[in-house]
Amino acid sequence: MTASVQGQPPLTVSIHTVPKHGRGESENEDSVTANEREGRFAISDGASTAARPEVWSRLLTEAYSTESLDPFNQAVQRELRRRWQQEVNRPDLPWFAQAKLAQGSAATFIGLQVFESGFDVAAIGDSCLLHLRDAEILLSAPLSNAEEFSRFPVLVRTLDETTPTQEIWAGGGQHQAGDVFLLATDAIAKYLLQNRVYLPLFCDAPITDDWFCDFVIEHRRLGLANDDTTICVVRT
Template identity: 50%
Template sequence: MTRPPAYRAVRPLRVAVRTTAKQDRGPCENEDSAAADINAGRFALSDGASAAARAEVWSQLLTEAFVSGGDPLKSSTLSALRRSWRERVCAPDLAWYAREKLAQGSAATFLGVRVETSGYTITAVGDSCLFHVSERELVLVAPLTDSREFTRFPDLVHTSPDTPVPLEHVWSGGGPLRDGDVLLLATDAVAKYLLRQHRETGELPAILDHLADEEQFIEFITRAREHGLENDDSTVCAVWT
């Protein structure tokens, strides 16, 4: 069967961003971040490391930098973001234990996707994943491809000035798009669950049918947690072409 021509941006993209914190945690305790700019065709996701200091601030800085047109992994941009993180979190009246925690720095995964006229490109560090779905079939998933590849220690982007991002930790790729395709960005808990279900059943769970509003998404996550989805902050960004 001949594949239709690659996607040409002849109509607006549609996007849905949904997130929910760990069970029994409030929204302010959610360390994931997602950002989207439909006009620029830029979408990003970041999962702040749970043990890191003020990870929600760092993940937000990474995603906002990407959708604003920057490359958060570029040395000069990363240095500026690290300074911004320190400025945001280091208040003079902090308790000693808070200052000690901040001195250890923060860290987060990063996933940036850019949709262009001929297709899309991906840049990733860590285990937040992109799913390319066409006619309900999984075309590509990256940077991890199997639920058994997830570990407790994914690659991360750090705030420490002396911690560069090794080139071998950066995954780059992409592919063509056609009208009707969907790109789903997902943080690790959701990505691992989707990949496990796909491996066991040959199909992706119908998460795309539960993104109309926040309530539907939370209901999906709650049911999924009863069937093996780990209790973690859960965030997705779906882009319909």
């Protein structure tokens, strides 16, 4: 997929995802949405212990990329919570499903806005953006090394009135032609920060679904966590 962003050469975007081993695509709790025309890209990892996390993660990424909304804004979060409730609540749900929904949903989130020569990032949790130039990391956010990952990342939750400002990572910088932005959910982000030797594979050649699936399957045998694994590669 390619699209121009206000005066710069077209961005090239590719999205790839692999569910947990033994799970089907419909059970994938990651979401990613790309709006190449506006230069807005978002990725979110729904928390497996939460209720209907695949719905919540999708609502977050679509709001940012498709609707150009700030998912950390209190009014926007209120609307997204309403949409989540409307989508997941059904009158014929069994009692245990209703009890699960009452506990709410949660997800990590990272949004990237690419401008003519710069970019902005807003994130919470352990889904990460890697800004790469010649396969070297210029920025890794919101986490910068593998040791920062944990079992309990900060999350955007449906039960919270708003997300505390201090929990949001916000930043940005400049980019130039040939740079690569790699948005990645936690498993692949952590693995690539641990094994930077593989970064050129994500910079030097087009990535296909088959290639990425093979990469994930092979590297799960080498230490990549068995988790929903999703990337969005934006080439400038």
